[in-house]
Amino acid sequence: MPAKTKNTKFEIKLGAATREAFGRTLVELGRENKDVVVVDADLSKSTMTTYFAKEFPDRFFSCGIAESNMVGVGAGLAMVGKIPFVASFSVFVVNKGFEQMRIGAAYGRSNLKVVGTHSGISIGEDGPSQMSVEEIGLACSLAGFVVMAPADENSTKALVRAAAAYDGPVFIRTGRPKAPVVYGADQKFKIGKAIEVAAGRDITLIANGLLVAQALLAADVLEAEGVSARVIDMHTVKPLDREAIGRAAAETGAIVVAEEHLVDGGLGVRVAQAVAETNPCVMEFVGIHDRYAESGNPDEMLEKYGLVARDIAAAARKALARKR
Amino acid sequence: MLESFFHMAKSIAELQDIAKRVRRDIVEMIAAAKSGHPGGSLSAVEIVVELYFNHMRIDPANPKWADRDRFLLSKGHAAPVLYSVMAERGYADTPKDKLNTLRQFGSVFQGHPDRRFIPSLEASTGSLGQGLSLGLGMALGARLDARPSRFFVMMGDGEIQEGQIWEAAMAAAFHKVDNLVAIVDYNRIQLDGFVSDIMEIAPVAEKWRQFGWHTLEIDGHDFAAIEGALAEAAATKGKPTCIVAHTVKGKGVSFMENNPKFHGVAPTQDELKLALQELK
Structure with missing residues (x-):
């Protein structure tokens, strides 16, 4: 059922933040597949990978505040058969990990999943040093990368799952604030299909x-x-x-x-x-x-x-x- | 499947013979390509030969064997030494008779190691500073699966000027990955000149120790010393090992030794002749 039809007006009803949906989905994926691992750079409480860390401490790798290394470590994990999700604020993981995404995942061909949270300017109070308004362009410039920006909770859930199932490098853009609900839980999503x-x-x-x-x-x-x-x-x-x-x-x-x-x-x-x-x-x-x-x-x-x-x-x- | 590594245990004389052939390959390949990095390839010869012929658990006939050890040439510009050693070791995707196509259009022997062309390579490298992070990720993944694999990352001395190396160094010690070995090819020369003039990195071993690594200093051209260091690394538990290998840039060719010019310049045909005479 479309979000809006001729006879119904769209109403803003806030659901979970897309970063929250990402964090919850990661835990489900962790339960389903022991090869799913997470690499963090001291923002797990913000990117919501903290849920995964609590349930799977052995599969959660802290890198400290060092995004370049975090992305490289993620690529290395992918190269030995893991399905690594590396996450940070979009502005940090893509800007500081860009070269590592390029060498370790795009050109270097690995099954790395990069998730940026706190994207755009809707992070609000923290201001521009924490805001990411460039990363879609950056990620799209990496040959072979899939780049996604889900709208709400249910689409994030589905697309994070699709990313895990897809064999190849993926970047997913998520946000900080609660996101208006666009989709029902039964909506199907396919990478690359609008x-x-x-x-x-x-x-x-x-x-x-x-x-x-x-x-x-x-x-x-x-x-x-x-x-x-x-x-x-x-x-x-x-x-x-x-x-x-x-x-x-x-x-x-x-x-x-x-x-x-x-x-x-x-x-x-x-x-x-x-x-x-x-x-x-x-x-x-x-x-x-x-x-x-x-x-x-x-x-x-x-x-x-x-x-x-x-x-x-x-x-x-x-x-x-x-x-x- | 495991036969091809169990049979190894080469004598030092045999290893030295291989090293000499590899050095000849390196200068020939780079001369044929008319570009490339002879100095840092020649300085790394003994270490790469020792790893591939005497130390790593690998099976060239089965290059994707999940439990293999892995070598990452983080200093990717030294590709010729890796190509020659892999060819010598018998990997099907590094044909020995094609080594002299290095850097030419259509060759699998790309300017820097490229997995798209040689699937047996463990990583595509060339942008300095990244190999240790990749090796660390691999080591963490293998440990998680309780695999016996060990991971060897060779870096240039100039390369450790990159900040990412120290991010990875800190993380590897923190995670106590004892299946990871960093090797610094300390030949004291980088592209623009002597390392101490461009950006001093000394004291190198002390830095790694302070970062929590078991650290050894050896003569990187002495097979017995390399073998001993790798054995000590294997026996070291609870922390990663760094081997600071003191080497000579351009080792084995008199006019290339300690000569910054041959960091990234190919020998002419006349220079090649001289080099091959010295490498008889």
Whole structure:
């Protein structure tokens, strides 16, 4: 059942944070497969790998505050047949472990799972040194990596499980705040297969992470204005679901991409590439534009930096004006 | 399956013969490629030969045997020594008659070790500072599965200027991984010159000791000493072992020895002739 239908409005109902869903799922995976191991860099209480550490202390490896080594150790564990999850704040694990992801997992070919938590600017109070707005671009630049950004609790659960089952390097982006529920527990997910969470014919809103819920709210706003907006959850940024994008471009003729990430190098540019190569159409981009955010609560951040439903609806109107 | 390592136990004279052939391979390969790193390949010869011919539990006919020991050449630019030793040891994916295709388009002998081309390699290396972390991860995984495998990571002396090495050093001691051996090829020269002029790393052994490693200092060209150190590492429980191997950059070729020029420059054809004469 889609999150939103013609007759039902999308309502924000907060579920667990995606990092929390990750931590809980990791424990389930640990129970099912003894080869699942976790490597940490002194943030297990924040990344929620602490649940795994409590139940499987022998399979939890503390590296201290040393992300480069953590990622390298994870790659080494993968090379002897383990299914290692290395986790930290996105900004630390990807920025400080990037070269190790490249050599140990991408070029070096290993079955490493990298999970970034506290992604985007919705971490709030800690401020820009802890915020990650570049990692989707960075992770996508690593040949062979799968890159995902789930929207809510249930999608995180499913995609973390899919990552463990997949043979190859994966990066998963999760967030700090409680995430609005988009999916029921029975929703099926497949790596690389986008989900249409609302049907529509005039324009398509493509989002991932927290912005999926905002896109659904925007679709309701647009519907009230007589605009039928399709909403697609692009939970997998790489490999991209080019088929869904090409179809959306052809059928709706206008696309807005919304993400909690720099517009330079995130989901938007990748979607634009797919649109250019399939059915070129007008596009607008909602994201962070060449700047750093600040301290404040998550809602204040999303509001100030233009990442809420109002901003997506405005971008849609602009795209529709250009379409005509 | 295990036969091919049980039969080993080479005499020192035999090992020295192999080392000489490997040195000839190295200079020939690099001369043919017209680029490469002779100095740090030649300084590591005895250690790599000892590991592959006399110490590691490996089976070249079964390179993916799960319980094997593993060697990681963290100083990946010394690829020629590893390629030659693996070829000499009989790995099918390192054909001896193709060694002179080093660095050429289409060759499995890539500029730095690349598992995509040689699956028997344990890691793709070349970006310095990363091998010890990989080895540590492997050692932790093997210990978890109660495998007998041991892990040997060779680093350059200049390489230990990388911060990640010390992150890994701290973590390995903390986790008490006694199936991990770090080997520092202490030849005292790096790309831009003498290590002591670029960034002093001394006292090397003391640093490793302070980081919690059982640390030995040996002459890295003395097979008996290498054998003794590796045996001591195997007998050391509860902590990782670091072998600081004092070596000579360019060892075995007079005009390359202790000459920073031959860190990363290939010998000319005339120089090759001279080198091969010395390596008879």
